[in-house]
Amino acid sequence: MNKGTKTALSAVAATFVLFVAVMGYSVYQVAGFVAGKGAFDKGYAAEYRREYAAAIVQFDLALSKPITRYWRAYALENRAYCYQELRRRAEAIRDYSDALRLKPELSEARADRGTLYEGAGQKDLALDDYNEAIRLNPNLTRALYRRGMTYMGQAAYAKARSDFREAIRSFPNFEAAFA
Numbered sequence: 001m002n003k004g005t006k007t008a009l010s011a012v013a014a015t016f017v018l019f020v021a022v023m024g025y026s027v028y029q030v031a032g033f034v035a036g037k038g039a040f041d042k043g044y045a046a047e048y049r050r051e052y053a054a055a056i057v058q059f060d061l062a063l064s065k066p067i068t069r070y071w072r073a074y075a076l077e078n079r080a081y082c083y084q085e086l087r088r089r090a091e092a093i094r095d096y097s098d099a100l101r102l103k104p105e106l107s108e109a110r111a112d113r114g115t116l117y118e119g120a121g122q123k124d125l126a127l128d129d130y131n132e133a134i135r136l137n138p139n140l141t142r143a144l145y146r147r148g149m150t151y152m153g154q155a156a157y158a159k160a161r162s163d164f165r166e167a168i169r170s171f172p173n174f175e176a177a178f179a
Contacts, residue, residue, distance in 0.1 A: 036065030040075050052082040073103035081112065089116050107136035111143035118150055126150055139170040 043058030059079035063072065080095030096113035099106055114129030130147035133140055148163030 036062045036067035037071060039065065040067070040071055040078075043075070044078060047078055047082055050085075052085045055079070055082045056086075069102055073099045073106065076102070077106055077109045080109065084112060084116060089120060092116055105136055107133045107140050107143070110136065111140055111146065114143070115146055118146065123150055123153070141167045141171040144170065 039058045039062035043055045043062060046052075046055035046058060056079055059075045059082070062075045063079075067075065076095045076099035080092045080099065083089075083092035083095060093113055093116050096109045096116070099109050100113070110129045110133035114126040114133065117123075117129060118126035127147065127150055130143045130150065133143040134147065137143070144163045144167040148160040148167065151157070151160035151163065
């Protein structure tokens with residue numbers, strides 16, 4: 001190892017010790033944070049590859065570590081999406097709900113949970129989630145579209161048309177809204 005590498009490693013080690021001292025964490029707690037974030041990253045990569053069962057295992061591991069509230073919410077949201085893709089509705093709804101308790105501003109989690117509620121025939125809960133998702137992110141095209149579809153099912157055609165127009169305005173290439 002050359003002198004530059006030794007100096008760089010010493011600086012990293014000093015920064016780590018300072019971080020641990022200032023934040024009041026033990027070395028073991030910091031190691032747990034790092035392990036949890038590493039498992040989250042592996043889960044996210046598996047999810048991207050559409051290996052949902054493998055992703056769930058990694059998100060489970062991340063959630064078993066002392067990760068921050070921020071990463072816990074995202075691990076729950078991503079694990080919920082994996083459950084949703086595997087058609088495990090109850091587990092997906094539970095994880096979306098837990099993620100939203102930690103981070104209520106997750107508009108995409110609200111829209112996805114709304115889709116699950118809609119699929120379960122719980123139209124009122126679905127509309128509540130779509131409305132909140134749109135309030136949080138007025139350009140969330142999929143929430144606008146899904147709410148419009150729910151309105152269509154209730155024969156509220158003017159409301160549905162308004163949502164479809166807004167979906168097209170926010171994302172002009174959104175083909176589903178043209179159908």
